[in-house]
Amino acid sequence: MAYDIQVGGYQLGMLDKVEIHSSVELLADTAKITLPAAEYNKALDVEEAIHRGDEVTIRLGYEETGLVTEFRGYLQRIDTDNGDLTLTCEDDLFLFRKPLKDAVLSKVTLSSLLSRIIREIGLSVKVSCTYSWTYSKFVIKSATAFDVLKKVQEECGADIYLKDGVLHLHAPGEHIGKERLYDFRYNIEAADLTYRKAEDKKYLITVRALLPDGKVREFEVGTPGGDKITIKCPSSDEVSMRLRAETELRRRTFDGYDGSIDTWLIPECQAGDSVELHDPDYPHKEGNYFVRSVTTEFSEEGGKRKVQLGFRLS
Incomplete structure (x- = not known):
C-alpha cells in the first residue's frame, strides 16, 4: 500500500488513517486525515505549518498499480482528539462558503440564481443546469453561497456538484x-x-406549492394507497412540480x-x-x-x- 498526501506546501510523512466520503445526496465530498500527534510533538507545530484554506490532495493505491487521486479540496479545520490530530477537508465547494448580500429575488430560474451567486463570490465557474425550475420568490438573508446551494438541493432533490470548473445541477442519474x-x-x-x-415498494408522492393567493397547488405521482410522502415545493409551475415528484418516486421504486x-x-x-x-x-x-x-x-x-x-x- 502507498499514499501521497499534500496539505498546503507540505507532504505528510506519517499517517494513522484517511476516510473519504463522497455522496450525491450531500453537497460536498469530505476527507478526514488522522495523524499520530506524538510524531509531531505538539498540535501547535502542525497548526503553525498548515492553515484553514490550504489546498489538499490525497492519492492512494498500491505500489504495484500506482496511485490514484481520490480527493482534491481544502483544509476546513484542525482538531485534536485523544492524542490524535484530525484534518477535516472539503472539496471545491469549500470556495462557496462566502457570505452573500441579503436579497429578495422574484421569478428567478435556477440557472440565473446559480450564476448570480457565483458572480457575487468572485469565482470563475460555469453553470450546467438541466432543471427547468423557477422560483416565484427566493430570499437570501444572512447566508453564504454554500447555504443557497444546500437549500436548492433540499427543495429540488437534484444532484449538485462542482467538477472541473463547472457547477452541475441535474436530476438524479441524469449524468x-x-x-x-x-x-x-x-x-x-x-x-x-x-x-x-417495485410492486412491494408502493409510494404516493404529493408535491405541494403555495400560490400567491394563498391557495395550495398539488401534484401527485405513484400508487394510491402506498406510503404517503409529502414534499413542499417552492415553485408552483407544473413542470417543476412534476419533475420534483418524479425524481422522488424514481429514487424509491x-x-x-x-x-x-x-x-x-x-x-x-x-x-x-x-x-x-x-x-x-x-x-x-x-x-x-x-x-x-x-x-x-x-x-x-x-x-x-x-x-x-x-x-x-x-
Missing part, C-alpha cells in the same frame, strides 16, 4: 460517471443487500437491491458512477445501479470502500 464492474466471486469482500421488487457492498481500492469508484453487479448464483438479480455514496478508508489495516447503491439503471 452518470464511469461504469464499475463488481462480481460477488472476485472483488466484493462483503455485502449488505436486500433484493426488493425499482426492482433491485437496497444496501451496500464492501470492496477494495481497485476498482476505483465514486458517487455518481454506475455499478454493474454480476451474481452467478442469482443471474436474475444482476443489474446496473447508480452509486449514491462511497466511503473510502485507508490505514495500516488496509484499503477498502463501502459502495452504497442507489436506484437501478437497467
Whole structure:
C-alpha cells in the first residue's frame, strides 16, 4: 500500500488513517486525515505549518498499480482528539462558503440564481443546469453561497456538484460517471443487500406549492394507497412540480437491491458512477445501479470502500 498526501506546501510523512466520503445526496465530498500527534510533538507545530484554506490532495493505491487521486479540496479545520490530530477537508465547494448580500429575488430560474451567486463570490465557474425550475420568490438573508446551494438541493432533490470548473445541477442519474464492474466471486469482500421488487415498494408522492393567493397547488405521482410522502415545493409551475415528484418516486421504486457492498481500492469508484453487479448464483438479480455514496478508508489495516447503491439503471 502507498499514499501521497499534500496539505498546503507540505507532504505528510506519517499517517494513522484517511476516510473519504463522497455522496450525491450531500453537497460536498469530505476527507478526514488522522495523524499520530506524538510524531509531531505538539498540535501547535502542525497548526503553525498548515492553515484553514490550504489546498489538499490525497492519492492512494498500491505500489504495484500506482496511485490514484481520490480527493482534491481544502483544509476546513484542525482538531485534536485523544492524542490524535484530525484534518477535516472539503472539496471545491469549500470556495462557496462566502457570505452573500441579503436579497429578495422574484421569478428567478435556477440557472440565473446559480450564476448570480457565483458572480457575487468572485469565482470563475460555469453553470450546467438541466432543471427547468423557477422560483416565484427566493430570499437570501444572512447566508453564504454554500447555504443557497444546500437549500436548492433540499427543495429540488437534484444532484449538485462542482467538477472541473463547472457547477452541475441535474436530476438524479441524469449524468452518470464511469461504469464499475463488481462480481460477488472476485472483488466484493462483503455485502449488505436486500433484493426488493417495485410492486412491494408502493409510494404516493404529493408535491405541494403555495400560490400567491394563498391557495395550495398539488401534484401527485405513484400508487394510491402506498406510503404517503409529502414534499413542499417552492415553485408552483407544473413542470417543476412534476419533475420534483418524479425524481422522488424514481429514487424509491425499482426492482433491485437496497444496501451496500464492501470492496477494495481497485476498482476505483465514486458517487455518481454506475455499478454493474454480476451474481452467478442469482443471474436474475444482476443489474446496473447508480452509486449514491462511497466511503473510502485507508490505514495500516488496509484499503477498502463501502459502495452504497442507489436506484437501478437497467
